[in-house]
Amino acid sequence: LNKVRMDTITFNAAISACEKVVEWEKALQLCSLMPQCTVEFDTITLSTAISACEKAGAWEKALELFGTMAENKIESHTIFFNSAISACEKGREWQKALQLCAEMG
Numbered sequence: 824l825n826k827v828r829m830d831t832i833t834f835n836a837a838i839s840a841c842e843k844v845v846e847w848e849k850a851l852q853l854c855s856l857m858p859q860c861t862v863e864f865d866t867i868t869l870s871t872a873i874s875a876c877e878k879a880g881a882w883e884k885a886l887e888l889f890g891t892m893a894e895n896k897i898e899s900h901t902i903f904f905n906s907a908i909s910a911c912e913k914g915r916e917w918q919k920a921l922q923l924c925a926e927m928g
Contacts, residue, residue: 829860835867842875850875851884864895866902873906882914889923901927 827833834857841850850872857864869888876885889907892899904927911920 829862831857831862831865831868834860834862835865835871838868838871838875842871842878845875845879847872847875847879847881847884851888854888864891864897866897866900869895869897870900870902870906873903873910877906877910877913880910880913882910882916882919885910886919 834853838850838853841847841853854864854868854872857868869892873885873888876882876888885907889903892903904923908920908923911917911923
């Protein structure tokens with residue numbers, strides 16, 4: 824068998840699979856492997872990982888990922904805000920959700 828080429832698309836597919844089965848910790852493990860494999864994050868990577876955390880109610884991790892947009896050179900997007908706000912809602916962190924709404928401007 825040939826080796827699978829590890830690129831952003833491959834990682835995104837694996838992270839998406841983790842999101843669908845609410846394996847947010849595995850999704851984050853995959854995210855942490857990306858720099859080691861010299862693979863860059865993109866909008867899909869980050870939004871899918873945030874969504875995986877949101878679905879599991881891991882609001883703190885969702886906000887942590889949300890905060891990495893700038894360091895990963897990813898422009899903020901409505902989908903990031905929506906997932907992060909939803910994660911706060913599931914964690915009953917309404918103050919943080921309101922803060923994110925204010926940041927959306």
